[in-house]
């Protein structure tokens with residue numbers, strides 16, 4: 056009999072795993088809590104480092120799906136139960152399926168920047184997040200700040216909600232450094248006369264072509280990189296944001312006024328998924344993300360046979376890393392069901 | 394600025410404040426800085442709100458200044474504070490109301506320490522018993538006096554004769570609020586509104602008709618900072634901290650500054666004089682400064698108490714322009730008269746800062 | 752007896768390298784024992800950006816920590832005494848360095864070193 060696999064979460068990881076599993080001859084059901092598939096990518100205008108469109112990328116992935124895959128949207132998974140050699144997966148709306156294996160592709164949630172109270176998100180109009188900025192880019196509208204003015208200066212704050220034990224997140228979210236460089240370039244493309252600044256602790260340009268993009272940001276766009284972590288931001292009379300950091304390389308505190316401040320919000324493991332993993336008895340590690348059976352040898356396996364993981368539910372990843380992880384998870388499932 | 398954003402944060406930082414029966418511990422320095430402030434608090438609590446408040450005579454300093462200046466060890470501090478609690482217990486009270494922000498911060502620190510290290514509490518009980526034969530209960534409720542005024546701000550507004558409104562234009566006065574660092578920077582959940590956007594004074598200003606100003610250096614310290622002021626060689630930092638704040642708030646043309654700490658009004662007030670003498674710079678219109686008040690004084694002002702009875706003549710930056718703006722009457726001739734009507738003499742006139750002697 | 756020196760119109764240039772081997776690592780070791788979070792600092796500068804003392808003087812906690820870790824302790828006691836122990840830095844440090852205690856321990860160790868030539872002494 057054809058084996059059945061339930062994939063939970065229809066972001067890029069879920070879509071790509073499903074496509075591969077289906078191609079390998081399995082019956083696949085892909086469950087998604089939202090009305091549409093695509094996850095965070097739907098809201099992401101352009102991807103680093105190539106500036107490929109988020110929407111087109113999702114469309115291309117969806118195009119690769121076999122018609123045989125059952126896509127169950129608007130269904131929040133509320134229960135997974137291991138029964139003998141199969142799993143029963145059920146949703147909030149009464150939906151239920153039996154599965155021979157389950158793939159968790161539940162993804163991340165964006166850090167809620169309100170939690171860094173001293174940064175003023177939700178209070179000062181011109182403090183926005185990287186996700187808000189993507190939305191603004193995607194809208195195709197003229198690039199203006201909340202006073203309707205073209206900002207003369209734009210600042211990007213790295214590591215918001217990442218590498219910060221004050222909000223209980225020690226981990227690095229991996230993609231926000233390169234995203235800041237990408238967004239800084241996009242801002243410069245829209246307002247060439249603007250001055251753009253990145254406030255960083257370390258620039259983590261780990262991927263292929265990332266360093267090149269960084270160099271381009273310096274060479275072609277004159278984006279300035281200031282090594283210092285934001286201590287606080289406030290607002291002046293005209294709605295500009297006053298940023299306070301230490302210019303650590305010069306060893307002096309620095310104050311600078313920007314018309315728009317973008318917080319590079321990091322990735323967190325969503326509490327809703329935590330409920331699921333608790334139900335399964337999966338052990339998360341200190342950073343909250345799901346721990347694979349072995350980080351090197353079995354990165355898609357969990358300590359529960361038949362439960363697999365792919366994408367950012369097992370730690371921050373770029374979209375290309377997520378895609379590769381999804382494909383490797385499909386192979387791991389095939390191996391298990393052989 | 395999005396007020397809803399702040400309101401969301403304010404909702405998160407609320408605390409319980411007792412409704413009545415307070416054991417009041419005064420500050421060791423406020424009565425020389427702004428002598429009317431604490432008296433106004435007691436008067437409003439008793440006469441206007443009909444509350445039971447015990448004005449304790451036998452308590453001492455909490456040692457806060459010595460503790461923060463690193464000359465009093467923590468064990469000593471804890472034992473002194475235990476004695477204050479013993480006085481409260483002996484007087485039959487459970488709700489401790491501290492006049493001073495630093496004391497409030499320190500009481501909180503001590504209670505938190507005992508919460509996490511019960512063996513410390515046991516040790517301090519022993520110290521206190523050996524030294525004084527006293528025993529104590531911990532307060533059921535600990536509040537700063539500004540918390541209590543905040544709690545009753547609407548009742549005070551209902552009884553007030555005046556509002557923080559320009560009587561000629563009907564516009565709300567622009568008010569800068571300055572919160573003492575030890576109010577909530579150490580324990581954000583113990584202060585109304587938290588550490589980044591405290592609401593305790595903003596709430597009073599709103600309730601009394603004024604408009605709160607949020608300016609870039611709002612969070613900066615007033616400059617007192619104990620070590621900065623007490624060591625003369627450091628005193629320039631203290632002055633410079635205040636200057637940083639004045640420079641930052643000046644574009645908003647504030648009508649007044651209101652504070653909830655013993656040190657802040659002192660320094661924000663006196664340094665305006667020092668800056669005017671050093672640099673010829675004044676921060677208000679027509680060589681006036683920006684008047685600085687304690688929240689109790691402001692409460693007394695809107696209640697219609699005689700400005701000289703609540704000690705406003707002891708401010709270096711004159712209150713008169715503001716009193717005129719609100720429409721609060723005062724007798725210029727009795728400004729420097731003592732309690733019995735005796736003439737106390739007129740202080741030296743500053744060179745730049747406008748001074749109202751008659 | 753004073754040595755006779757000749758003036759050549761130029762002189763020997765002193766080395767400005769951090770001489771790690773010759774430096775004083777005693778202080779760093781003692782401080783780390785008393786306050787192990789010394790080692791957690793990542794030099795992000797959030798403390799020094801928020802610090803009131805840093806706004807008006809050369810003092811930078813971030814730098815002080817590095818100097819201690821490199822053993823560059825000459826003249827450091829004077830630097831450290833500029834701190835007002837307000838604790839603002841502790842509110843913002845992303846690595847939960849116990850900054851306030853760290854400063855107390857650094858000055859303690861430096862004081863002992865100055866008095867007795869060893870940071871080991873208890874106060």
Ligand code: SF4
Pocket residue numbers: 213214215217218226227228229230231232233257258259319321
């Ligand atoms: S990728 Fe960069 S911005 Fe993101 S958490 Fe890591 S260091 Fe910070």
Ligand code: SF4
Pocket residue numbers: 798801802803804805812833834835836837838839840841850851854
């Ligand atoms: S405790 Fe010292 S180093 Fe820290 S912020 Fe205050 S003055 Fe600066």
Ligand code: SF4
Pocket residue numbers: 791792793794795796797798799812813816843844845846847848850
């Ligand atoms: S804030 Fe913390 S990690 Fe950053 S430089 Fe200061 S002590 Fe080091």
